[in-house]
Amino acid sequence: MRHGRVTTVSAAISGVSPATKSPYTQLCNVLLVASLSKTLSQSVCRTGLIGEVPDLLISMKEDGVNLDQTTSKVLLDSLISSVKRNELRLALSIFFKLLEASDNNGEVSVSYLPGNVAVNELLVVGRVKDALIVWDELKVSGHEPDNSTYRILIQGCCKSYRMDDAMRIFGEMQYNGFVPDTILYNSLLDGTLKARKIVEACQMFEKMVQEGVRASCWTYNILIDGLFRNERAEAGFTLFCDLKKKGQFVDAITFSIVVLQLCREGKLEGAVKLVEEMETRGFSVDLVTISSLLIGFHKQGRWDWKEKLMKHVREGNLVPNVLRWNAGVEASLKRPQSKDKDYTPMFPSKGSFLDIMSMVGSEEDEARTEEVTPIEVDPWSSSPYMGQLADQSNRPKPLFALARGQRVEAKPESFDVDMMNTFLSIYLSKGDLSLACKLFEIFNEMGVTDLTSYTYNSMMSSFVKKGYFQTARGVLDQMGENFCEADIATYNIIIQGLGKMGRADLASAVLDRLTTQGGYLDIIIRCELQHDDRSE
């Protein structure tokens, strides 16, 4: 029966009549390749064919058809994309099929452990809690973790500020005889310092040295930056000077970190001097560094210093470009304001504030999750929790993924957005909401839609501070329309805004979602929660 249907579908899609090859394997390849291609996946989903894959996998199992290498590869890719699309039911089947295949004594070789892929994808998508549980279950059912498993888990925990989990897993890793490398130590150091655990960080560094793991430029950059952020500026400068004297372990980023700190402290002269030194040593002064300087100049009321940069930074034509950009924008900003003072018409807000909750997942979602049919016992299940996850197909997604803000690269297409963000910050810190709005408006007119969450967050934050809640809501809508992903700062602003509007009920509901959805909490929210605990 199944054979017949499968063969027909396979033939229909591929246009090739299955001959000697197993129809399962063939259809699997065709379907999954199709699901990976953007245009085809839509039609496959629309026709509901993608739903056939789990059944298909079960048929294969029943009939004892083994996976070939191509299929495994396709399955692996498909697993990754289905977790990303929150299609956990599908991911689950693929996951277990792969587990089984890799258990089959090497007949099918997959280059990595499927468990690692599953755990990694859960982490990337922001389901840190889920990933930890799945991992525990895999361990119990005898799937040996390897070096990558530990690296993936520890880095995931570090990025989500779960340092206790990170340290626990790190300990276990060493207990099991795996040797951590420089990069793993770097991740741990960075996480520890970002979590403001300076003492632990120092111990970690000592341990690293003791064990003979060699520190790199990155290690020292993380350390110096961490010292600056944890009120140990003196120690940071000392370390920097020592390294510089030795002429080792300093690079352009090191200088950039120190320049930023000098700007924070208002030591502009020192900062500019360091930039000069940077150049003599042959390190290029990039946009990040210039951005730090510009903001520093503005904060100290020394805006005239921006011309000085021209003299000091000879590298390329970055500074002239920045200044030209600035001049052009300031000219545009002088045009008459086209909208009225509170900018409400600029961002028409749609819907009630209650539907903020729909972004976070509605109550019905939860109800539906509760009444999900009893979990079928999967014969291959090494991770019942993964099965449970898959059964909750309408389970709300985590609100945001683990990925940090986009890295700044020397790509010219991000220049405008980077500059805009820098000047937004300058105008907003001046309290010049009107100028900031104008800048925002100009970019909207230009049809620039690839703004970063930073842009929307700063606008929203200012509106919320001024009490323009409708306008803030408009920005939030616009952010959604432009498919800009909300991040932790966005949710902080939403929580703050709802609170200010007297909707503490909604605010705490949003916070609840943040904590229960397996997402991660920002260090700030963690502090707030601790604060709440203490005051109660």
Place this chain on the structure above:
DNA sequence: CTAGGGTTAG
């Protein structure tokens, strides 16, 4: 795969 700017925070 790990580091630096601009947003959130009594």
